[in-house]
Amino acid sequence: MNLAYRDVRHNLFRFVLTCLGLSLLMAVVLAMIGIYNGLVADALNIVKAPKADLWVVEAGTQGPFAEASSIPSETRNAIARLHGVAAAGSLTYQTVEAPFRGDTLRLYVIGYEPGYPGGPEIISEGRSIEKSHFEIVVDDKSGLKVGDVIRLGRNPFTVVGLVKDTMNSGGDPAVFITLRDAQVLQTQLAPAAQRVQVARDQGVFKTQDNVAAVIAKLEPDADPQAVAQTVRQWKHLSALTQGDQESILLLSVVDRAKRQIGLFLGILLTVSAVVIALIIYTMTMEKLKQIATLKLIGAPDRTIVGLIVQQSVALGAVGWSFGLVLILLVKDYFPRRVVLEPINAAALAGIILVVCIAASGLGVRAALKVDPATAIGG
Amino acid sequence: MTVDTRRVIVNVANVSKHYGEGDARVDALKSVDLSVHAGEVVALLGPSGSGKTTLLNIIGCIIDPSAGKVILDDELVYDDRWLRGDLRKLRLDKIGFIFQFHNLLPFLNAQDNVALVLKLAGKSSAEAQRRALELLDYLEVGHRKDAMPALLSGGEAQRVAIARALANSPRIILADEPTAALDSKRAGVVMDLLRKLAAEHDACIIAVTHDEKIYDRFDKVFHLRDGQLDRGEAM
Numbered sequence: 001m002n003l004a005y006r007d008v009r010h011n012l013f014r015f016v017l018t019c020l021g022l023s024l025l026m027a028v029v030l031a032m033i034g035i036y037n038g039l040v041a042d043a044l045n046i047v048k049a050p051k052a053d054l055w056v057v058e059a060g061t062q063g064p065f066a067e068a069s070s071i072p073s074e075t076r077n078a079i080a081r082l083h084g085v086a087a088a089g090s091l092t093y094q095t096v097e098a099p100f101r102g103d104t105l106r107l108y109v110i111g112y113e114p115g116y117p118g119g120p121e122i123i124s125e126g127r128s129i130e131k132s133h134f135e136i137v138v139d140d141k142s143g144l145k146v147g148d149v150i151r152l153g154r155n156p157f158t159v160v161g162l163v164k165d166t167m168n169s170g171g172d173p174a175v176f177i178t179l180r181d182a183q184v185l186q187t188q189l190a191p192a193a194q195r196v197q198v199a200r201d202q203g204v205f206k207t208q209d210n211v212a213a214v215i216a217k218l219e220p221d222a223d224p225q226a227v228a229q230t231v232r233q234w235k236h237l238s239a240l241t242q243g244d245q246e247s248i249l250l251l252s253v254v255d256r257a258k259r260q261i262g263l264f265l266g267i268l269l270t271v272s273a274v275v276i277a278l279i280i281y282t283m284t285m286e287k288l289k290q291i292a293t294l295k296l297i298g299a300p301d302r303t304i305v306g307l308i309v310q311q312s313v314a315l316g317a318v319g320w321s322f323g324l325v326l327i328l329l330v331k332d333y334f335p336r337r338v339v340l341e342p343i344n345a346a347a348l349a350g351i352i353l354v355v356c357i358a359a360s361g362l363g364v365r366a367a368l369k370v371d372p373a374t375a376i377g378g
Numbered sequence: 379m380t381v382d383t384r385r386v387i388v389n390v391a392n393v394s395k396h397y398g399e400g401d402a403r404v405d406a407l408k409s410v411d412l413s414v415h416a417g418e419v420v421a422l423l424g425p426s427g428s429g430k431t432t433l434l435n436i437i438g439c440i441i442d443p444s445a446g447k448v449i450l451d452d453e454l455v456y457d458d459r460w461l462r463g464d465l466r467k468l469r470l471d472k473i474g475f476i477f478q479f480h481n482l483l484p485f486l487n488a489q490d491n492v493a494l495v496l497k498l499a500g501k502s503s504a505e506a507q508r509r510a511l512e513l514l515d516y517l518e519v520g521h522r523k524d525a526m527p528a529l530l531s532g533g534e535a536q537r538v539a540i541a542r543a544l545a546n547s548p549r550i551i552l553a554d555e556p557t558a559a560l561d562s563k564r565a566g567v568v569m570d571l572l573r574k575l576a577a578e579h580d581a582c583i584i585a586v587t588h589d590e591k592i593y594d595r596f597d598k599v600f601h602l603r604d605g606q607l608d609r610g611e612a613m
Contacts, residue, residue, distance in 0.1 A: 298498050300498075
């Protein structure tokens with residue numbers, strides 16, 4: 001005869017309602033974990049997307065994600081000729097806001113050279129860029145569909161393909177256009193500004209042939225550190241391995257956001273622990289007369305402790321389960337990517353179990369202090 | 379003068395209880411002696427604060443006396459200190475409690491409320507359920523075995539509570555205002571039942587009551603005044 005189960009069954013509606021409240025809290029905790037993971041995953045995705053072994057950037061910078069980097073586009077040919085380099089490609093990165101059907105889309109524009117490394121690896125729908133100008137491949141989170149036309153700068157671009165899970169660390173969906181279009185987008189002046197330039201006798205403003213980075217894919221037997229060291233001999237260039245680039249991103253770009261979310265997660269878990277403790281304490285206080293009766297008729301402490309701890313753990317388990325189901329159902333509706341791994345859910349289950357057992361301590365303490373004499377008399 | 383040859387089940391000798399010290403000292407019981415025999419049904423009467431509940435709690439091994447001896451069912455259990463480490467086990471083995479408001483656990487049905495005591499005493503689930511049903515049938519509430527306490531009438535709930543008190547066949551039954559929540563007809567029925575149980579189970583029943591309409595159902599009535607117990611009045 002399990003007293004905890006019987007008590008829960010007797011007060012099922014109230015228990016379910018309490019679990020529902022707790023599950024909302026658990027869903028928020030899981031959402032925060034998912035957002036935290038999403039932030040890291042997005043940041044790494046954009047670095048991992050070109051599948052590069054080496055990043056060549058402007059000397060003295062940690063570009064192109066941590067800070068601005070600008071190098072001549074001919075650098076790509078020089079890098080491609082280095083011993084151990086299999087292929088190299090130039091890339092530009094910039095964030096733009098583009099009007100689309102009454103809304104403003106914030107997009108992370110990646111310029112790449114079709115046929116060279118740096119473009120989208122897997123197209124989930126449509127095709128990759130085949131024309132030299134005005135075609136665009138977009139992340140599906142942007143809301144754009146194949147065939148849509150969107151104006152970037154002064155030119156309309158036609159969506160020819162979709163990719164998945166390609167966003168920058170700020171959560172802006174990535175779009176791919178040709179390097180040439182990206183350079184024009186980066187430097188082209190508005191018509192009025194162009195006329196001012198001509199009027200000042202400065203001539204038509206020319207697009208600069210600079211890129212943010214050159215990525216290199218190495219031969220299987222090449223040592224990335226050795227190739228990087230060779231690149232660093234050019235004083236105007238710096239070279240980062242893929243591992244370096246990922247570390248820079250995690251340590252400098254997303255670190256503060258990561259810590260902020262981590263702190264918020266800690267506060268949420270503390271709030272959850274306090275809420276669970278209060279619920280269990282209140283549930284116990286409501287049962288003091290019954291607990292006194294149990295003591296009076298001879299129930300040992302382990303029966304009473306079991307009643308409280310089992311209910312506490314059941315509350316946590318049901319709250320966690322409902323919360324998990326809830327977040328799995330709604331996670332795709334979040335504006336930022338929510339990435340939940342099984343290990344996250346399992347870790348939270350472990351934490352909630354510990355919290356529930358610890359939180360039931362208050363209730364257990366109150367129960368063990370109850371004088372059985374209180375069962376006698378009105 | 380007749381001598382009661384039945385075995386003494388409860389023997390309280392020279393028991394005192396005080397709360398506080400010095401000027402704040404309150405003597406709840408002053409050198410109380412009480413013997414209750416097998417089959418006997420006795421009442422403890424007295425105004426509020428006279429020490430009735432304190433004496434009941436001491437016999438029930440719930441509170442410590444300040445001095446004296448307590449012998450329950452031939453076992454010396456208190457002699458200036460409790461001689462048993464586990465008083466709850468002692469209560470489980472020897473004492474049954476009946477409360478004013480039945481105190482049935484609201485989340486267990488009638489049968490499980492009775493069976494719980496048997497389970498706590500180590501009986502198997504099947505045996506506990508069988509014995510619980512027997513007791514409920516004996517008290518004529520077997521047909522309500524599946525009912526939750528909230529759905530039982532006052533009389534039914536009190537019968538289930540009596541069944542629970544009897545579950546482990548205790549030799550001592552302590553009752554706190556067992557008929558206070560019942561009308562006079564049902565109070566009489568419950569008292570007759572308790573008398574019958576005491577006789578059949580060779581147990582003694584000690585009840586604290588204010589209910590004058592049931593005084594005649596007791597074998598003996600003891601009056602407590604200012605912590606002192608009189609010699610008892612046979613009814």
